[in-house]
Amino acid sequence: MSERSTRYTKAVQGYLTEVGHATNVEVLEYLQKSYADVSATTVHRITTRLIERGKLAMAPIAKGNVMRFDINTEPHDHFVCSNCDMLRDTHIASAIRPLLEESIGDGCQISGNLVVSGLCKKCSKEMK
Ligand SMILES: [Zn+2]
Numbered sequence: 001m002s003e004r005s006t007r008y009t010k011a012v013q014g015y016l017t018e019v020g021h022a023t024n025v026e027v028l029e030y031l032q033k034s035y036a037d038v039s040a041t042t043v044h045r046i047t048t049r050l051i052e053r054g055k056l057a058m059a060p061i062a063k064g065n066v067m068r069f070d071i072n073t074e075p076h077d078h079f080v081c082s083n084c085d086m087l088r089d090t091h092i093a094s095a096i097r098p099l100l101e102e103s104i105g106d107g108c109q110i111s112g113n114l115v116v117s118g119l120c121k122k123c124s125k126e127m128k
């Protein structure tokens with residue numbers, strides 16, 4: 001890996017550590033503030049490699065079916081704001097899962113991470 005590519009990769013990880021979740025476009029916009037010559041292809045290559053190495057996880061997709069990455073690679077649930085698309089890590093208590101399964105019925109079992117949607121504090125204020 002070239003020195004430049006290492007520098008970009010570090011910057012991508014630093015950015016995601018700060019913001020938690022981001023799309024390739026957001027990563028690109030951030031990187032271009034410091035490195036004007038970074039291309040979308042480079043960003044795509046870096047995030048793909050980080051996913052392969054387990055340094056990034058896939059977050060729930062963003063609006064417009066856009067891939068979104070997660071710096072938190074541990075299993076966790078998400079809250080997503082249906083207005084501004086803000087994503088927040090959350091752990092929905094395991095005690096709630098049996099209740100959800102009971103409501104779903106027919107012996108269906110919940111597996112994997114949960115995504116719940118609604119309005120974030122900022123958006124719910126603006127909507128009033
Ligand atoms: Zn919002």
Ligand SMILES: [Zn+2]
Nearest residue numbers: 059070072089
């Ligand atoms: Zn997350």
